[in-house]
Amino acid sequence: MIEARGLTKRYGDTLAVDNLSFTVAPGRITGFLGPNGAGKTTTMRLILGLDRPTSGTVTVDGKPFGQLAWPMREVGALLDAKAVHGGRSAYNHLLCVAQTNNLPNRRIGEVLELVGLSEVARKRSKGFSLGMGQRLGIAAALLGDPKILMFDEPVNGLDPEGILWIRNLMKALASEGRTVFVSSHLMSEMENTADHLIVIGRGKLISDCTTSEFIAANSQQSVRVRTPQREELVALASAAGATVRDDAGGALVLLGLTAAQVGDLAFENGIRLHELAAAHASLEQAFMELTASSVEFHAGLPAGAGRESAHAGEVA
Numbered sequence: 054m055i056e057a058r059g060l061t062k063r064y065g066d067t068l069a070v071d072n073l074s075f076t077v078a079p080g081r082i083t084g085f086l087g088p089n090g091a092g093k094t095t096t097m098r099l100i101l102g103l104d105r106p107t108s109g110t111v112t113v114d115g116k117p118f119g120q121l122a123w124p125m126r127e128v129g130a131l132l133d134a135k136a137v138h139g140g141r142s143a144y145n146h147l148l149c150v151a152q153t154n155n156l157p158n159r160r161i162g163e164v165l166e167l168v169g170l171s172e173v174a175r176k177r178s179k180g181f182s183l184g185m186g187q188r189l190g191i192a193a194a195l196l197g198d199p200k201i202l203m204f205d206e207p208v209n210g211l212d213p214e215g216i217l218w219i220r221n222l223m224k225a226l227a228s229e230g231r232t233v234f235v236s237s238h239l240m241s242e243m244e245n246t247a248d249h250l251i252v253i254g255r256g257k258l259i260s261d262c263t264t265s266e267f268i269a270a271n272s273q274q275s276v277r278v279r280t281p282q283r284e285e286l287v288a289l290a291s292a293a294g295a296t297v298r299d300d301a302g303g304a305l306v307l308l309g310l311t312a313a314q315v316g317d318l319a320f321e322n323g324i325r326l327h328e329l330a331a332a333h334a335s336l337e338q339a340f341m342e343l344t345a346s347s348v349e350f351h352a353g354l355p356a357g358a359g360r361e362s363a364h365a366g367e368v369a
Contacts, residue, residue, distance in 0.1 A: 054079055054232055055100060055201065059109035062095055062256075069095040071256035072109065077234045079200070082227045084247030084264070085236040088344050092256040093236045094132070097205055101130055113201060125154040125197030132205045134190035139179030143170050143189050146178060150193050164192040169218070183210030191219070201232040208242055220246050240337035244268075254344050264336065271339035276312045278319075279304045279328035286324050293318060306332060 055077035062070040070092045077083045087093050098104045100111050102118035113121065113128055121127045137146050147161045165171045168188040173181075178189060187210050194202060202223075208216045223246060227233045237243050243250070243264070250267050252260035260267055277300060280286050286305065287297050295315075296308040307315055312331045319326050 054115075055111070055113055055234060056115075057096070057100070057109070057111040060096065060099060060106055060111050061108045062092075062099060062104060063107045069256055070099065070106070073253065073256065073258055074109075075251050075258060075261055077232055077251070078249070079232040080227060080230050081248040082223050082233045082235060082246055083249045083251060084243045085234060085251050085253075086240075086243065086340060087253040089238075090255075091253045091344075093253065094205060095256075096253070097130070097132060097203060097234075097236065100203065101128070101132070103132075123154055123197070125150070125156065125199065127197075127199055128201045128203065129194035129197060129199040130203040130205075131187075131190040131194045131207060132203075134183075134186040134209070137178045137186065137189060140177055142175045142177055143181075143192075144174040146189065147193060147196060151196055154197055156197055160196055160198070164195045167195065167222075168192045184212060184215055187211055188215070191222075199231075202226055202234070204233075204235045206237055207235060208237065208239060216242065240335065240340055244336035252340070252343065260343060267343075268336055268339045271343040274311060275306050275308045275332040276310060276315045277304050277306055277328065277330045277332045278315060278326060280319070280324055280326050282324045285322065286319065289318055289322055289324075290315065304328060 057076075058074050060070055060073040061068070073092070073096065085093055085096075095104065099106050100113065100118065110117070118124065118128065141149070143165065144161060147164065148158065151158060151161060162171070165174050168191050170185065170188055170192065173185070178186065181189065187207065191204070191207060194204070204223075207219050211219060220242065223233050223235065227248070235247070247264050250260060250262060250264050251258070252267070260271075262270070278286065283305065290297055290307050290310065293310060293314070295310045298306045298308070300306045310318075312329055316326070316329055318324075319329075
């Protein structure tokens with residue numbers, strides 16, 4: 054278990070982490086989300102004792118990380134897959150890591166097999182692809198067979214097979230009762246992986262709940278409808294308080310009404326429906342809604358770019 058209480062970190066005038074309190078419980082995958090600059094990596098560094106908090110505390114199974122007798126037997130972490138000496142082979146890199154924590158050499162072969170790097174174990178890591186580097190970093194995190202795993206962007210550089218592999222690996226680790234804490238910007242992957250979410254913005258906690266609760270609380274209900282009587286339905290739905298948008302393939306998306314309400318509205322007014330379905334919001338949509346005010350950097354488009362798409366969702 055990881056517990057943060059009033060965790061705060063300043064770098065000069067910059068407040069990177071602001072009075073953050075949360076618990077990462079065992080037996081589930083906890084996703085750690087937030088826009089760029091939200092303080093996620095700083096928080097993970099504070100957990101691992103790589104930075105000292107300005108105030109507050111963070112403990113791993115009741116102790117600060119620095120007080121753990123054999124840290125890698127307690128916590129395995131991947132924060133930077135590039136933190137490898139390029140001249141060393143995958144095997145020798147893991148051998149050095151194992152020796153610093155008095156871990157048996159047999160574990161090196163076991164984790165290399167687990168992450169799929171056995172065939173390149175004796176090759177220098179400087180020739181590794183980004184995905185292979187990620188796998189090596191994950192192998193190092195697993196070396197001590199720890200109860201707590203922390204991953205920062207673990208699927209970065211992995212191909213679809215690799216993404217599925219790490220997803221299943223994290224689920225298997227959590228099912229064994231381990232604590233799995235993972236930060237990622239890939240919302241679709243977090244939606245498929247995380248049981249619980251901790252979301253921060255500008256260093257502050259803004260959500261701590263299950264993934265399904267997060268999506269339900271931070272997205273507007275919508276209904277997808279297809280009808281040959283578009284104009285009539287748009288007028289009626291708008292009068293009932295719905296926001297109407299075009300969807301791909303000629304369908305309509307009605308926000309603010311349930312599927313039952315739309316069905317009743319159509320029936321009472323003699324409107325034929327070819328499709329009526331509740332549209333389930335994605336984690337990405339809910340995340341963008343909640344964190345819109347916490348985004349530090351806003352990108353734009355060249356003049357004229359996206360003008361057509363900007364109006365594609367409007368209904369006259």
